[in-house]
Amino acid sequence: MHAHIITIGDEILIGQIIDTNSAWMGRELNQVGIEVTEIITASDSRHSIYRSFQRAAEHADIILITGGLGPTKDDITKKVLAEYFGTDLVFNEEMWGYLEGFFEQLGRKPNESHRQQCYLPANCTTLRNKMGTAPGMWFEKNGKVFVSMPGVPYEMKYLMEHEVIPKLKTTFKTQPIVHRTISTAGVGESVLAGLVEDIETNLPDFVKLAFLPNLGKVRLRLTARGEDEAYLNQFLDQKVIEIKEKIGDLIFGYEKQTISEVIGLLCKEKGVTIGTLESCTGGRVAHDITSVSGSSAYFKGSIVAYSNDIKRKLLDVSADTLAAHGAVSKETVIEMVKGGLTTLGVDYALAVSGIAGPTGGTPDKPVGTIWVAVGNKEYIEATLVKGGKDRAKNIERTTTLSLNILRQFILKYA
């Protein structure tokens, strides 16, 4: 089953926005066994859109189209679809009734531009878009399916999840395909591959294992295809158990969980509070933790001690330690943790100090030298994390690795 994605919009061609929709769609389609074999971004011109429909129909079974459905003059997708299918735009009473109800709930009335959105190609089946006013449209012609959706990401995602993918599954009777994602942090792809080599080598042909690395994290994705979905699920659950036995401690979560979500669950389960003391990460770790809704239940705060003054004054790092070992040292991050536990009044504290770069390195401590410490009232552990030369990447990667160190420490001692 081959799909082409057609994204319509000059704003993508001139680089004003990045097309993130196609990657998301590619991932979701792949998960149900539909392979995307081409993505085309077409301009807002009749000629460009029409040509892209013709070409996609030559090579794909499923053609998914996003964008160009708004009420402005630029948005001509509907007209070109009607022309392509040799039909007219007709007023859809049912759609209009739906919009009137939708606006009534908001205490408003639909306007003329909403009325325009109810003119749809005569041959389409509408797909209800609960996130906006432009419906999705489903067309079938010569055994091929065309689907048109708005380009607004959350509207497209709603339609894909609730309408398009379920309908594609029934229309094409796709083969069952199931997945498991295991998220790890702390070691690289090649080390992980070594640890699970036996399991990977012995996987049957209907199961694939992929390693997806990204700045401190590596996700392992198991994919199984076959006829019996219950069996596939059972088989992958067993493989996840086997992988967990090999790399247990490195796993921070499953499926779409983030490391900060996992830390949140862990803190709630253990009834502990946390805080961070950050130098080179400059608040990035605290930002990650607080990106989780409800984090105020366990995260009390952070001290971004960018200057040595603040390290001394608020975290009680001694002037002697700073003079003897420098701000980027095992000794300093350990004292930061001790001071932070008291100053923030938390059960667990994480400290980071390093040289994020691109300047500030010395022969002894090159750019990318980063110390992380984590502790509670009884124990403190320090780790040297080695980064590269890129400031932004060092900050991102250190954030992930230090959160993972905090997670492992809480698991060990709480």
Added chain:
Amino acid sequence: MHAHIITIGDEILIGQIIDTNSAWMGRELNQVGIEVTEIITASDSRHSIYRSFQRAAEHADIILITGGLGPTKDDITKKVLAEYFGTDLVFNEEMWGYLEGFFEQLGRKPNESHRQQCYLPANCTTLRNKMGTAPGMWFEKNGKVFVSMPGVPYEMKYLMEHEVIPKLKTTFKTQPIVHRTISTAGVGESVLAGLVEDIETNLPDFVKLAFLPNLGKVRLRLTARGEDEAYLNQFLDQKVIEIKEKIGDLIFGYEKQTISEVIGLLCKEKGVTIGTLESCTGGRVAHDITSVSGSSAYFKGSIVAYSNDIKRKLLDVSADTLAAHGAVSKETVIEMVKGGLTTLGVDYALAVSGIAGPTGGTPDKPVGTIWVAVGNKEYIEATLVKGGKDRAKNIERTTTLSLNILRQFILKYA
């Protein structure tokens, strides 16, 4: 002058990575007067790549290809290029000599896979890639130009900036096109459009003004095309002065400057230090400030006071204020600034407290109620920033708006 971009790689089609290269290329090409009329992502198959070359050659003058140049078996772009041009892959001695020199500097020797990278289609001109081992390749056929580059973003960008764009400009004698970008924060697109309406209405046909909004920021981009580049530059410089007269205070920077870079320059110029006190932004503002290399010269630190305990203990916010007005109030952010100036020992302090959502709102203080205060020893000013329901967007937008408030305050009082 029309260009097509062809991006090669299964990892894009399955959604493992997002294609950010094309948007960057579209933007850069647009700036020199070359219009991108289509972007195609092709799979790593000979058939898909070959077909994309044929189609692009039918409709475009310039075909820019990225990806598929690595040393692994998947990477077949070179072979398909040679086939398309009816030529062979031949060993390029000059390229090999360059690689030997490149590795000698690193104290290493090139290996067999590097040797493979020196086999290039006989009809290409090589473009030196100082960021990696795979060269760019330039082909001309029937008046069309094909360029093949690695897909690694910084390698592609290096080649585009130093080789491809200069060569395209001379080959196609493109019409001069000049740009000015003015970055603003604090008011929306429609307000800005109203303020510069007179200027926009009176622009000659050879100048266009675009508004590019993004979470708290709006960039104004002026583009002029014509024959006389010096005149175009002079004309746009004059327009920038006129726009500045209308919206002076809202402008935070020009061209690619970020708001945190501008704050850095301002702090250095005025010789002042800064710090932040953050509740709902959870360290995001400090992270933005410290994303600038060298920020330790003026940024001393931040206290992320997520809990009321820390607001009281470290920032001396009174229990009475918290009880009477709540943590999200004008009174609390003002006390946070006062406490922060002392605790951090800085000249200027910025405080943020709000309800980022999606939960935690009340009828009086709905999600998106966010207070920002900024002050020095003499003055403190507080502002209510209204956000929406989305946690991540509220945090991003508040970060931009509060940094802009800090910038304006320093400009006013330092």
